[in-house]
Amino acid sequence: MxxxxxxxxxxxxxxxxxxxxxxxxxxxxxxxxxxxxxxxxxxxxxxxxxxxxxxxxxxxxxxxxxxxxxxxxxxxxxxxxKLKSPWVAGIATAIIPGAGKFYAGKRGQGIYSFVISMFLALQVWESYRIDGIESPRFIIYGSLFSLFHAGNIWSSALTVKNYNKEYNEAVNYRIKMDLHIPIRSFFN
CATH class of the missing domain: 1.25.40 (Serine Threonine Protein Phosphatase 5, Tetratricopeptide repeat)
Structure with missing residues (x-):
């Protein structure tokens, strides 16, 4: 026991x-x-x-x-x-917003992240093109895009980390059940 x-x-x-x-x-x-x-x-x-x-x-x-x-x-x-790498998810998201979520199997979140990032990036580009680099609009949208993108990179890495953790917990549960049943059968 x-x-x-x-x-x-x-x-x-x-x-x-x-x-x-x-x-x-x-x-x-x-x-x-x-x-x-x-x-x-x-x-x-x-x-x-x-x-x-x-x-x-x-x-x-x-x-x-x-x-x-x-x-x-x-x-x-x-x-x-092969467990998924949080580093790969983070780097993929840094290159293409939402790609790390796709890698983690969270396609809906990946699409959502991509759409929001592209919306903010277009706002940054438009404000730069129309108002210039020192305009408040450019600074605000540039800051929002930067914060969202950095958070998205971090979130992609955490998503993969959680995916790996959930996988390992499910495997451990299977193993524990397989170990428990023979003990009960043998000693009952």
């Missing part, structure tokens, strides 16, 4: 220690131990450790075969998944 509580409290180090110090002689419990260690490795995003622990599971057991297959799928997904 210490392991499961540690996992849900995000104290993976304590979970590792508890499982590694667990002396087992029964092959079923030993395989369950390696299954739990493989899940902890995935929670730490250590795919090599996952593979090592998963290979130590010597037999297929009905009460955690589905969960083991699920963890193997998660490991494969993590191997192939």
């Amino acid at each position: 210490i392991n499961i509580n540690s996992i849900y409290n995000e104290d993976f180090k304590r979970g590792y220690e508890a499982l590694n110090n667990l002396k087992v002689e029964d092959s079923v419990v030993a395989n369950l131990k390696y299954f739990e260690l493989s899940g902890l490795a995935l929670l730490n995003r250590d795919i090599a450790a996952f593979d090592k622990y998963d290979q130590n599971i010597t037999q297929e057991y009905y009460y955690f075969s589905n969960e083991r297959a699920s963890l193997q799928n998660v490991a494969e997904e993590l191997r192939n998944k």
Whole structure:
């Protein structure tokens, strides 16, 4: 139980220690131990450790075969998944307003940012062309455009950061459920 509580409290180090110090002689419990260690490795995003622990599971057991297959799928997904970069989103938005939101998968926000930025940029251009660089109108619209564009760059980076966080939380939830079910099945 210490392991499961540690996992849900995000104290993976304590979970590792508890499982590694667990002396087992029964092959079923030993395989369950390696299954739990493989899940902890995935929670730490250590795919090599996952593979090592998963290979130590010597037999297929009905009460955690589905969960083991699920963890193997998660490991494969993590191997192939490249998280998005907040830097790329920020730079893309700096070049083309709203492009970072598109990159983050927020197309509506990207279009909105692009339209507002273009509206403000056109106002800046028109005020410069008609009134000159020292006109209050140019200064006001130039300031608004600059503030909006800088905020848009920052917002794009944060959007990607939140996207990555939500993805990791969803994956962790799947892993935790896969680790929890065999424990309940085995000890009930």
